Amino acid sequence: MRQVLDEVYRGRETVAVRDVYANASARLHLTADMLAHLNEIPEGAYTRQEMTEAINRVILHRNEQDILGLIE
Numbered sequence: 001m002r003q004v005l006d007e008v009y010r011g012r013e014t015v016a017v018r019d020v021y022a023n024a025s026a027r028l029h030l031t032a033d034m035l036a037h038l039n040e041i042p043e044g045a046y047t048r049q050e051m052t053e054a055i056n057r058v059i060l061h062r063n064e065q066d067i068l069g070l071i072e
Contacts, residue, residue, distance in 0.1 A: 001024070001030070001034060001037075001055065001071055002071060003012045004020060004023055004024045004027075005020070005048060005052065005071070007027070007049065008020050009051075012022075012043040013047060014017045014046060014047055015045065015046060015051065016043070016044065016045050016046075017041050017042070017043055017044065017046065017051075018043065020038055020051065020061060021035065021039070024038065037058045037059065037062075038055070039056045040058045040061075041046055041055065041058065043052055043071045046055065052071045052072075055071055056070045056071055059071075
């Protein structure tokens, strides 16, 4: 997921969730579970820090932090 965020935020201040999802599904072929995390984030534009926090909240809500770890 870090690689997806690196690519999507390159040269951009904010990015819409749908852009992160499109990049993740088209270029890096993340698992369906990881894409599902993005589906749980409300639509809108996020800074990288805000997106990271939103993804981490989903991971924590699903109690998957021990399996996946959190994004730093």
